[in-house]
Amino acid sequence: MTEASVAVHADPDLLAQAVAARLVVKLLDAQAERGQASVVLTGGRIAAAVYRAVGQLPARDAVDWSRVDVWWGDERFLPAGDLERNETQARAALLDTVPLDPARVHPMPASDGPAGDDPEAAAAGYARELAAAARPGNAIVPHFDVLMLGVGEDGHVASVFPEHPVHHDNRPVSAVRGSPKPPPVRTTLTLPTINTAEEVWLIAAGADKARAVGMALAGAGPVQLPAAGVQGVSRTLWLLDRAAAANVPPRLRSLR
Numbered sequence: 001m002t003e004a005s006v007a008v009h010a011d012p013d014l015l016a017q018a019v020a021a022r023l024v025v026k027l028l029d030a031q032a033e034r035g036q037a038s039v040v041l042t043g044g045r046i047a048a049a050v051y052r053a054v055g056q057l058p059a060r061d062a063v064d065w066s067r068v069d070v071w072w073g074d075e076r077f078l079p080a081g082d083l084e085r086n087e088t089q090a091r092a093a094l095l096d097t098v099p100l101d102p103a104r105v106h107p108m109p110a111s112d113g114p115a116g117d118d119p120e121a122a123a124a125g126y127a128r129e130l131a132a133a134a135r136p137g138n139a140i141v142p143h144f145d146v147l148m149l150g151v152g153e154d155g156h157v158a159s160v161f162p163e164h165p166v167h168h169d170n171r172p173v174s175a176v177r178g179s180p181k182p183p184p185v186r187t188t189l190t191l192p193t194i195n196t197a198e199e200v201w202l203i204a205a206g207a208d209k210a211r212a213v214g215m216a217l218a219g220a221g222p223v224q225l226p227a228a229g230v231q232g233v234s235r236t237l238w239l240l241d242r243a244a245a246a247n248v249p250p251r252l253r254s255l256r
């Protein structure tokens with residue numbers, strides 16, 4: 001079990017800047033070690049702020065973006081280009097401003113894509129794409145250097161919601177209907193797939209996240225509070241602003 005570590009920053013803007021700096025360093029380190037890097041993106045406001053901050057960092061140009069693999073942890077099941085899609089937001093905030101290799105960018109299927117308007121088929125298709133890129137000896141997913149997650153007020157991560165049937169889906173990618181956070185239909189990596197990542201970063205800002213963050217770090221159950229079930233292979237890092245960290249046990253926080 002990797003013990004979670006926590007970094008707290010004064011406000012959402014500084015948090016986004018700090019996470020952006022961490023992400024650039026993480027990509028650089030991965031490329032120095034492996035010749036390539038892989039990141040799993042998520043959606044939401046603080047994630048978009050991080051992507052924008054990466055785009056504004058001069059050091060971003062030190063990354064060989066042509067050797068970065070981009071995956072998604074979840075996606076809203078909407079037509080391609082829909083402004084509410086996590087892919088659309090990530091492209092606008094960062095991906096379309098750096099020289100990525102399009103073949104290494106793997107968005108989750110859109111509702112008007114080859115899988116058609118069937119989220120189950122879309123989830124199965126993404127699972128096949130993950131398996132096709134899987135590392136030797138691992139049948140289902142490639143190596144993820146860092147997997148980023150936002151945290152919902154209810155403790156959801158990606159599109160894994162509390163007390164939702166998705167918890168009982170033992171496939172790597174699941175179709176989510178009845179999402180309590182609109183839009184109602186999504187696709188998501190399941191928690192076991194999320195937890196294959198080398199490092200998982202949970203990023204949260206705002207007082208409305210303090211309860212979920214505090215409960216997750218106090219050991220709540222993953223079905224009731226999915227963020228509590230997140231654990232990276234070598235690192236689980238909570239990246240918070242002061243408001244979201246209000247209930248973090250003092251022994252866990254390193255205040256910035």
Ligand SMILES: O=C(O)[C@H](O)[C@@H](O)[C@H](O)[C@H](O)COP(=O)(O)O
Nearest residue numbers: 043044045046150151152157158
């Ligand atoms: O599709 C989504 O909305 C995200 O994947 C979701 O998991 C998000 O990261 C959290 O809800 C936090 O969102 P905020 O950072 O906007 O609060």
